[in-house]
Amino acid sequence: MRKKLLKIFGLINAIHRNIHFDGGIYFAAQRTAIAAYAEYAIYNYVMYNEIIYDKKYSIEKQKDL
Numbered sequence: 001m002r003k004k005l006l007k008i009f010g011l012i013n014a015i016h017r018n019i020h021f022d023g024g025i026y027f028a029a030q031r032t033a034i035a036a037y038a039e040y041a042i043y044n045y046v047m048y049n050e051i052i053y054d055k056k057y058s059i060e061k062q063k064d065l
Contacts (some may be wrong), residue, residue: 003009 013034017027 002038005041006034009034009037025041 010031013027013030020027
């Protein structure tokens, strides 16, 4: 998952770099931050899934509908 995210974020950065060719060194500097963005995305994914899928209450009433 981490490698896929790094590749995706790198490709998005490359697309933006090619669109905004006058961006100076901004997009080159972003290359070092991509790993941090990927780690943060993984962390958010794990935390979100724990909140959403860790249900502690009964859903029998919804099933009966």
